[in-house]
Amino acid sequence: MSAEQASLPPSAVRARRHAAEGSAPGRPWTFWVLATLFVAYVLALYGPMFCIYVLSLQDVRGGLVFPMKGLSTHWFVDLFTQVRTGDVKGGFQRSFVLALLVTVLTVVGSFLAGLAFRNRFKGDGIVFYLMIGSLVAPGLVLGIGVGLLFQYFGLEAAWYTSALGAHLSWTLPFGVLVMFAVMSRFDRAWEEAARDLGASRWQIIWLVVVPILAPGLVAVALFGFTLSYDEFARTLQTSGSLNTLPLEIWSMTLNVTSPSLYALGTVTTIASFLIIGVCLGAIILIQKRRASQIAARAAE
Amino acid sequence: MSWLYASPLVIVLIPFFVAPIFVVIVASFLENDAFGGMVGHFTLANYAAVFSQELTWRLYLSTVKFAAITWAVTLVLGFWIAYFLVFHIRNQLLAIGLFLLCTVPFWTSNIIRMISWIPLLGKNGLINSVLISTGAIHEPLEFLLFSDFAVVVAYVHQLTIFMIVPIFNAMARIDKRTIEAARDAGASRFEIMRFIVVPLSKNGIALGSIFVLSIVMGDFFVVKVMSGGGSASIVSALFEDIAVLQYPPAAASAVVLLLVVVIMISLILRTVDVRKEIAQ
Numbered sequence: 001m002s003a004e005q006a007s008l009p010p011s012a013v014r015a016r017r018h019a020a021e022g023s024a025p026g027r028p029w030t031f032w033v034l035a036t037l038f039v040a041y042v043l044a045l046y047g048p049m050f051c052i053y054v055l056s057l058q059d060v061r062g063g064l065v066f067p068m069k070g071l072s073t074h075w076f077v078d079l080f081t082q083v084r085t086g087d088v089k090g091g092f093q094r095s096f097v098l099a100l101l102v103t104v105l106t107v108v109g110s111f112l113a114g115l116a117f118r119n120r121f122k123g124d125g126i127v128f129y130l131m132i133g134s135l136v137a138p139g140l141v142l143g144i145g146v147g148l149l150f151q152y153f154g155l156e157a158a159w160y161t162s163a164l165g166a167h168l169s170w171t172l173p174f175g176v177l178v179m180f181a182v183m184s185r186f187d188r189a190w191e192e193a194a195r196d197l198g199a200s201r202w203q204i205i206w207l208v209v210v211p212i213l214a215p216g217l218v219a220v221a222l223f224g225f226t227l228s229y230d231e232f233a234r235t236l237q238t239s240g241s242l243n244t245l246p247l248e249i250w251s252m253t254l255n256v257t258s259p260s261l262y263a264l265g266t267v268t269t270i271a272s273f274l275i276i277g278v279c280l281g282a283i284i285l286i287q288k289r290r291a292s293q294i295a296a297r298a299a300e
Numbered sequence: 301m302s303w304l305y306a307s308p309l310v311i312v313l314i315p316f317f318v319a320p321i322f323v324v325i326v327a328s329f330l331e332n333d334a335f336g337g338m339v340g341h342f343t344l345a346n347y348a349a350v351f352s353q354e355l356t357w358r359l360y361l362s363t364v365k366f367a368a369i370t371w372a373v374t375l376v377l378g379f380w381i382a383y384f385l386v387f388h389i390r391n392q393l394l395a396i397g398l399f400l401l402c403t404v405p406f407w408t409s410n411i412i413r414m415i416s417w418i419p420l421l422g423k424n425g426l427i428n429s430v431l432i433s434t435g436a437i438h439e440p441l442e443f444l445l446f447s448d449f450a451v452v453v454a455y456v457h458q459l460t461i462f463m464i465v466p467i468f469n470a471m472a473r474i475d476k477r478t479i480e481a482a483r484d485a486g487a488s489r490f491e492i493m494r495f496i497v498v499p500l501s502k503n504g505i506a507l508g509s510i511f512v513l514s515i516v517m518g519d520f521f522v523v524k525v526m527s528g529g530g531s532a533s534i535v536s537a538l539f540e541d542i543a544v545l546q547y548p549p550a551a552a553s554a555v556v557l558l559l560v561v562v563i564m565i566s567l568i569l570r571t572v573d574v575r576k577e578i579a580q
Binding site (some may be wrong): 027028030031034035037038041042044045046047048049051052055064065066105108109110112113115116117119121122123124127130131132133134135136137138139140141142144145146148149152165166168169172173176181222226229230232233237246249250253261264265268269272273275276280 | 302303304305306307308309310312313315316317318319320321322323324327377380381383384385388398400401402404405406407408409410411412413415416417418419420422424425426429457460469489510514517518519520521525535538539542547550551554557558561562565569
């Protein structure tokens with residue numbers, strides 16, 4: 001070791017030592033520039049959101065800008081009791097149920113499509129490009145098409161029919177893309193091993209593939225839920241006579257000029273964060289349990 | 301068997317993507333009657349109107365301008381943030397944690413994130429108050445909110461994540477030994493960037509660009525709210541037609557927009573094999 005170092009010029013030795021230690025002086029100047037950029041980005045990402053959470057806690061005198069006037073939950077009460085702020089409670093319930101439906105269908109559909117795309121099949125290119133098309137088509141245009149289609153067939157547009165379909169045309173392709181990334185780490189040898197041991201096709205999927213891909217499936221569920229729960233453009237022409245939550249928020253941004261608007265923002269964000277927390281928690285739990293099972297088996 | 305697995309996807313895409321787009325295309329060739337209905341006469345008048353109006357060109361110019369600025373800013377931000385996370389953070393757990401920190405707001409409401417700029421950028425907002433109290437300016441800056449500037453801020457705020465994720469994904473797959481080998485062979489940091497990092501991130505950049513460009517081109521609510529009615533986009537103009545039940549002209553405008561977006565996306569897709577990039 002020392003002989004090798006002695007044969008190198010001193011500057012190279014110093015560089016190598018710095019690289020090995022990862023100490024601050026060894027960091028190139030770009031690190032500090034990019035670290036500053038990153039911190040600025042994260043501040044800009046979260047800063048405005050925190051402003052509205054804080055401002056939603058003002059009392060009766062509160063306005064839309066700083067400085068804070070008082071501290072109370074007045075605007076949250078106002079949000080759920082006043083008629084002029086719209087049907088927030090109903091909108092929330094509809095959005096929640098719709099997002100749950102979309103989540104279940106997205107997880108099942110993306111999982112199966114993910115299995116399908118592992119092999120080449122006739123027309124796979126067409127299905128793939130239809131999927132990309134559905135992903136990039138302007139949401140409002142698609143919504144108008146769905147609305148006209150329902151009108152043509154004399155069907156009544158409703159959040160649980162036309163809006164459900166319009167949401168799926170966006171969450172499903174997204175879910176399949178996530179499945180592609182998840183599937184790329186799946187080793188087909190595991191399936192073959194199960195087949196060699198006499199498992200049926202159903203058993204292979206249910207006892208081997210699904211448990212291995214479980215964290216990825218939870219991620220797909222998270223995307224499905226939140227993309228639907230927040231979807232606006234595709235819902236506008238397809239939700240029928242009753243509004244979902246984003247439509248309520250939209251009409252509030254145009255009509256309401258009180259901190260009620262911020263209170264609604266705070267409430268929906270708390271709901272989003274709860275869902276994110278549950279999903280990330282589930283992923284961590286699955287992986288922990290898996291690690292402990294492997295450890296237990298190794299100990300036997 | 302693969303077809304059976306793909307069938308749920310196809311069963312959703314046919315009635316909720318293929319059929320609606322087909323209906324919009326059909327509607328674009330129909331005539332409008334006086335009652336907001338459509339008459340079954342074939343006509344090209346809607347397209348003639350779209351192409352002859354000066355408004356159309358103004359709308360495309362303004363939308364393409366927003367798309368180009370947003371694309372450039374999100375690309376620079378997304379590329380360097382992904383680069384920072386992948387190549388500068390040596391603790392992998394920390395890198396994943398910081399990556400998640402960037403993605404969490406993506407899972408919350410876009411509308412709420414948009415309006416959250418109001419207390420900051422407004423005439424009496426935080427930025428103006430701070431600038432006035434420090435004496436940097438005497439009159440509040442008017443261009444901050446309800447302006448093209450605010451529109452770009454909102455787009456960048458919402459869409460940078462669509463650049464970070466695919467570029468991060470592509471960069472994380474770059475074998476670090478490639479870079480070490482280049483360094484040992486005497487490559488400068490610029491050369492490593494130019495000949496290794498950028499080419500190997502190309503697919504991620506393409507994927508991110510597809511998301512950002514298609515979303516900005518199809519957007520209407522960010523423009524409507526953040527410009528305070530001062531600017532319009534193609535879709536926001538089209539939405540005005542729908543509000544007064546002028547379906548055929550709106551449909552013609554939508555078909556033209558779809559074609560433009562499809563051409564843009566297929567030009568990007570020609571440079572990369574997205575399917576390989578995602579699956580691999």
